[in-house]
Amino acid sequence: MQAEVVQIPQRLNNTPMLRGHRKFFYDDACAAVKKAVQGKERLMSVKITIPETNPEMDVYRIGTILELVRDMATDLVADGARVKVCVQQALGQGVFQGLPLSLSGVRRIMDNMDWGEALDFVSFGHVNPDQLDDSDFYILVATQNVVGSPIINNLIKMAEAATQQGKTLILLNPLLRDVASPDNVMSVRGRKDRMAFADSFKPAYHFRLLYASSAMMYPIRGALRHVYGGPWEVFKRVDITKREEEYQLIGTFDKEPDGSILTPLFSGRPQGVQKPWWQI
Numbered sequence: 001m002q003a004e005v006v007q008i009p010q011r012l013n014n015t016p017m018l019r020g021h022r023k024f025f026y027d028d029a030c031a032a033v034k035k036a037v038q039g040k041e042r043l044m045s046v047k048i049t050i051p052e053t054n055p056e057m058d059v060y061r062i063g064t065i066l067e068l069v070r071d072m073a074t075d076l077v078a079d080g081a082r083v084k085v086c087v088q089q090a091l092g093q094g095v096f097q098g099l100p101l102s103l104s105g106v107r108r109i110m111d112n113m114d115w116g117e118a119l120d121f122v123s124f125g126h127v128n129p130d131q132l133d134d135s136d137f138y139i140l141v142a143t144q145n146v147v148g149s150p151i152i153n154n155l156i157k158m159a160e161a162a163t164q165q166g167k168t169l170i171l172l173n174p175l176l177r178d179v180a181s182p183d184n185v186m187s188v189r190g191r192k193d194r195m196a197f198a199d200s201f202k203p204a205y206h207f208r209l210l211y212a213s214s215a216m217m218y219p220i221r222g223a224l225r226h227v228y229g230g231p232w233e234v235f236k237r238v239d240i241t242k243r244e245e246e247y248q249l250i251g252t253f254d255k256e257p258d259g260s261i262l263t264p265l266f267s268g269r270p271q272g273v274q275k276p277w278w279q280i
Contacts, residue, residue: 013220033204036228047206047208048068049207053173065172087107128154140172152194174198233249235247
């Protein structure tokens with residue numbers, strides 16, 4: 001029996017997105033996190049890098065990210081858990097103290113959000129091991145290294161402590177690549193270990209748009225989607241009419257496909273493409 005193929009929303013480069021389109025990603029990601037929790041994962045990541053949720057883009061909308069955080073926290077609370085939402089604090093000293101622009105004012109926004117009854121079981125904190133308390137889940141919002149103020153050491157210590165205490169960390173749209181830092185905090189010597197640490201977070205959900213060129217966010221060629229426990233799905237965007245498009249599933253993989261697979265796949269010369277997972 002053929003499994004149902006997910007219907008991806010249209011016009012994902014538009015910002016702000018339609019409410020229904022945002023809800024698709026909220027529901028998709030929250031369902032994936034539930035599967036990862038059932039799979040006993042302690043360190044997991046959720047990545048949604050459409051323009052509206054991508055901290056690296058100028059159309060980034062923190063409200064969309066926080067709506068997702070609220071839905072995710074509410075789902076976890078409904079299952080009897082306690083959740084702490086963590087936003088990284090300013091790091092460094094004096095004039096070298098830094099906080100990502102995309103996270104500026106986020107804590108104040110969270111305090112003013114309507115969390116409903118879930119607020120009795122939701123708290124807020126920073127990215128640091130001393131933030132671990134009686135909460136079961138910790139959602140870390142867009143954790144990222146910034147020039148002069150890398151967060152990676154705080155995150156490593158927090159993850160190690162959380163694992164030892166049986167807590168669960170959920171990284172939402174992290175940016176953990178190396179940046180310039182003082183005192184050789186991010187020197188070449190430790191890069192392999194930092195990359196291994198970033199990779200230790202199991203992808204619970206992944207969705208990103210695929211473009212014709214890495215230098216331009218237009219046109220959209222397709223999308224890559226992964227839900228915990230399932231395959232990595234590659235979709236191709238196809239114009240049906242001038243105003244209508246759809247995403248067609250063209251390949252599935254056991255692990256995240258890179259450019260060496262995606263490029264020939266979109267050019268019509270697939271290499272190593274598996275059958276749809278429901279036919280294996």
